[in-house]
Amino acid sequence: MSSLAVVVWSAGSQLFALEASRIRALQPYSPDPAPLHLHQLLPGLVIEPALFCLGCQTADDQLCWLAIGSEPQHVQLSTDSIQPLPAALQHARQHPALRALAWYQNRPLTVLDGTLLS
């Protein structure tokens, strides 16, 4: 069964993932250089204080730092479990980095597109 390597973390009661091949660094949270916070991308998301910063390679080969509030885990997601956003959600999403959903541990996991983080 084919799988996709992702990095998974929780934010509030939600699960998020980024493709592991785009992750270039993981370090303790630092406000410098100013990282992106998920609630900036996804208004209304309730999150914990940031503990780590994930360095993610963007489409233009830059490093984008994303602040996260829990320790990320490396997970092999079955490709069968990953689905594109349903059409209604593609229209209703507030940020284009929301790219897919996967069913993981009996709940949805939001898969972000690291190339579109900014």
Next chain:
Amino acid sequence: METEPTTTLEQVLAERQTSSREIIDVDEPQTQLVIFRLFDRHFAFPGGSIREVINGTTDVFYVPGMHASVEGVMNLRGDIQSVLSLNGLLHLPDSDVQEPARAILLGSGAGIQTGIRIDQLLDVTEVAQSRLKPPLDSLPDHLKPLVSALLDFDGLPVTLLDLDLVLQAWQQHLP
């Protein structure tokens, strides 16, 4: 001895004719409707635009970063399906999440397949097309573009919505 008034042949035949006329009426073109309640209003979708009625106790999971009209997603036999609330589009207050009769209609329109939250399924039934009345000019402006007909269903005024138009309007209302 008093006798019951006898039924005449004419009466019998007249009654038969009425019955057979009623049978012919049943052959009138029918249309299937899914009739439901949302808040305190009654609506219907054509049966052809609804694929399935899903038990309202099905888990619906919030998805962050979506417009407020998105209730979330559900896992339907392995497929992730969106669930929308149309209350805002129809200018209705939010429904009570404790409503015991809530359900989800899985429907298609405007290129979108989605679940639609309803407060109560009233019936899935065939009705004679002659019972569908054209929309009144007095309909609220926000409903006029979405309504294809009006219907009296057991004394309840039911507004027949076109799901294609509803989902087009939903997309247009997104920021």
